[in-house]
Amino acid sequence: MLNVYLFQILNGLGLGMIYFLISVGLTLIFGLLNFVNFAHGAFFLVGSYLCYTLVSLTGNFWLALIAGPLLVALLAWALERSLIQRIYHLPHTFQILVTLGIALIIQELSIMIWGPVGKSIPTPEALQGVVRIGNFAYPYYRLFLIGFSALVAVVLWLLLERTRFGALVRAGSESTEMVSLLGSNIFRLFSITFALGVGLAGLAGVLSAPLRGAHPFIGPEVLGLAFVVVVIGGMGSFTGALVAGLIVGVVQSLMTSLWPQGASLMIYAAMAVVILLRPHGLFGRA
Amino acid sequence: MTTKTLDTVAASPGRRRFKGRLGAGTTLAMLAVMVLLPLVLPSATLATEILIFAMAALACNLLLGFTGLLSFGQAIFFGAGAYISALAMIHLNAGLIGALLIAVVSGCVLALGVGMLCIRRKGIYFVMLTLALTQMAYFLAYTLSDWTGGDNGLLDVPRPPLAVGETTLISFASPLAFYALVASLFALIYVVARRITDSPFGSTLLAIRENEQRASALGYDTRLFKIMVFVLSGGITALAGALYGMLLNFVPLSNIELLMSEQILIMTIIGGTGSLFGSLLGAGAIVLLGDLLSSIWPRWMLLLGVALIAVVIFMRGGLWGGLSSLLERRRGSHTKPHKEAGHD
Numbered sequence: 196m197l198n199v200y201l202f203q204i205l206n207g208l209g210l211g212m213i214y215f216l217i218s219v220g221l222t223l224i225f226g227l228l229n230f231v232n233f234a235h236g237a238f239f240l241v242g243s244y245l246c247y248t249l250v251s252l253t254g255n256f257w258l259a260l261i262a263g264p265l266l267v268a269l270l271a272w273a274l275e276r277s278l279i280q281r282i283y284h285l286p287h288t289f290q291i292l293v294t295l296g297i298a299l300i301i302q303e304l305s306i307m308i309w310g311p312v313g314k315s316i317p318t319p320e321a322l323q324g325v326v327r328i329g330n331f332a333y334p335y336y337r338l339f340l341i342g343f344s345a346l347v348a349v350v351l352w353l354l355l356e357r358t359r360f361g362a363l364v365r366a367g368s369e370s371t372e373m374v375s376l377l378g379s380n381i382f383r384l385f386s387i388t389f390a391l392g393v394g395l396a397g398l399a400g401v402l403s404a405p406l407r408g409a410h411p412f413i414g415p416e417v418l419g420l421a422f423v424v425v426v427i428g429g430m431g432s433f434t435g436a437l438v439a440g441l442i443v444g445v446v447q448s449l450m451t452s453l454w455p456q457g458a459s460l461m462i463y464a465a466m467a468v469v470i471l472l473r474p475h476g477l478f479g480r481a
Numbered sequence: 482m483t484t485k486t487l488d489t490v491a492a493s494p495g496r497r498r499f500k501g502r503l504g505a506g507t508t509l510a511m512l513a514v515m516v517l518l519p520l521v522l523p524s525a526t527l528a529t530e531i532l533i534f535a536m537a538a539l540a541c542n543l544l545l546g547f548t549g550l551l552s553f554g555q556a557i558f559f560g561a562g563a564y565i566s567a568l569a570m571i572h573l574n575a576g577l578i579g580a581l582l583i584a585v586v587s588g589c590v591l592a593l594g595v596g597m598l599c600i601r602r603k604g605i606y607f608v609m610l611t612l613a614l615t616q617m618a619y620f621l622a623y624t625l626s627d628w629t630g631g632d633n634g635l636l637d638v639p640r641p642p643l644a645v646g647e648t649t650l651i652s653f654a655s656p657l658a659f660y661a662l663v664a665s666l667f668a669l670i671y672v673v674a675r676r677i678t679d680s681p682f683g684s685t686l687l688a689i690r691e692n693e694q695r696a697s698a699l700g701y702d703t704r705l706f707k708i709m710v711f712v713l714s715g716g717i718t719a720l721a722g723a724l725y726g727m728l729l730n731f732v733p734l735s736n737i738e739l740l741m742s743e744q745i746l747i748m749t750i751i752g753g754t755g756s757l758f759g760s761l762l763g764a765g766a767i768v769l770l771g772d773l774l775s776s777i778w779p780r781w782m783l784l785l786g787v788a789l790i791a792v793v794i795f796m797r798g799g800l801w802g803g804l805s806s807l808l809e810r811r812r813g814s815h816t817k818p819h820k821e822a823g824h825d
Binding site: 231278281282285287288289291292293295296297298299300302303304306307311415419422423426430456457459460463464466467470471474 | 549551598601602604605606608609610612613614616617620621623624739740743746747750779780782783785786787788789790793794
């Protein structure tokens with residue numbers, strides 16, 4: 196019985212790390228660019244489908260793991276340069292509407308390219324099978340998922356806290372004008388951060404593809420969950436995205452066996468309560 | 482671009498006079514459209530669907546176009562109106578008027594609750610709150626499958642006749658008769674909404690949209706105004722939902738989905754935020770486009786995405802903005818349509 200809970204908790208941690216990867220990008224973009232990206236879930240979708248294409252073309256998951264997120268980031272960079280840069284100065288309402296349009300376009304294009312039926316992606320060969328500890332068995336791939344995303348989290352933290360780029364992002368979140376006045380190219384910083392944030396959503400899409408496959412209508416669901424995590428953790432907070440992502444993942448995983456719809460109901464109720472009582476979330480700045 | 486809001490009905494004196502003339506004109510145009518729709522379109526059912534969504538878009542417009550509130554909550558009222566009226570007909574044997582009244586009242590009550598909660602927050606947090614509540618409503622409807630039918634939808638929704646006691650006065654079994662019912666309700670709502678938006682109440686809403694702090698500093702209880710417009714919008718949207726259930730004889734779960742909110746929003750924006758007639762244009766254009774294209778090109782929603790981006794960036798006034806600036810130019814009005822339609 197205890198093993199069942201351990202299994203669900205580990206699943207929850209994996210799910211939580213996926214949620215973290217999606218939401219940290221959303222929160223970074225919101226923190227620095229003050230930009231609300233309703234197309235974020237759609238980029239997750241692109242990541243999953245790129246994983247499918249790359250794996251079926253080359254048979255190599257590791258290539259997909261590297262190239263998938265990079266391609267998503269490249270797409271985001273191009274989109275930022277051509278369109279999104281023009282709407283930074285608009286109120287959030289307009290940003291939401293434009294990115295909603297982008298999400299719709301990406302979703303429909305994905306269906307045109309990959310078809311309306313979902314695709315499944317095989318678990319990479321090296322990670323098939325299960326780990327056994329006593330009478331407890333756990334799939335390798337899911338362990339790899341937790342480990343790898345934890346590694347990404349650490350690298351990302353170092354990038355934000357220990358590098359010049361990170362310092363600029365953090366400074367820019369405080370005051371973009373000041374950073375710009377001090378002589379940094381704020382627009383380049385914006386483009387890179389946008390590409391990075393969206394690329395992380397793409398990475399989450401690639402990583403979850405062997406478990407859940409790629410589905411054309413997953414975008415809105417992913418976006419909704421990312422907002423739950425970002426709101427509970429606090430908009431713009433790295434730690435918040437990590438902690439809230441893990442909480443939401445574990446709660447959802449534990450509830451799935453008991454009452455799946457109830458899990459979603461509870462998660463969105465929690466989001467509403469947090470906005471009403473503590474709009475800056477667990478770790479956001481007041 | 483300096484405009485801070487979804488700006489279409491700019492308030493310069495020239496524009497205002499023109500708007501007055503145009504206002505009377507659009508009411509007539511609206512009535513003409515009502516009569517022509519079922520004649521021009523291949524089926525009365527399609528015409529009915531257009532008017533039902535025009536009703537929902539109009540209600541959305543009161544929030545977004547007139548008060549500046551971008552809410553993803555419209556599906557709550559649309560879905561609740563559909564479910565509650567259908568359940569009242571199925572389990573309580575409610576008649577036509579009873580079912581529609583129950584829908585409107587429950588829409589108003591729900592909107593009162595949702596509005597009171599949501600207006601405690603502004604900007605992005607307001608949007609997020611409406612999004613969270615819609616998701617909650619969806620999962621609630623999904624969970625209560627004994628009542629709502631869950632994923633399968635609520636089946637066998639009747640379309641009751643207008644009756645006194647046991648005597649049937651008017652049956653709405655034929656599509657054209659039902660169209661006539663929906664059209665008269667739409668006309669009624671359109672005229673009432675027009676009166677409301679042209680009244681001092683409507684001007685106060687515009688003031689809140691333009692600058693809430695200033696409106697509040699002038700002594701208006703902006704929270705009260707926002708709650709009232711929520712209630713109004715919720716009641717109308719629920720009525721549209723109830724009529725949609727009767728049209729389809731079925732309430733799908735998608736009625737209460739976030740996607741429904743998005744669809745209503747897109748109709749409102751593409752039609753023209755801040756223009757009631759625009760809502761009719763937007764709903765008409767999108768329902769028609771969907772009907773024409775969905776069989777030959779299932780991915781037609783792609784066009785909606787493109788149109789949405791184009792409207793927000795280049796043509797803030799939507800279809801109505803484009804049409805009215807054309808009309809203005811032809812009348813040789815002195816106002817500059819480009820600037821006023823939000824092209825700045």
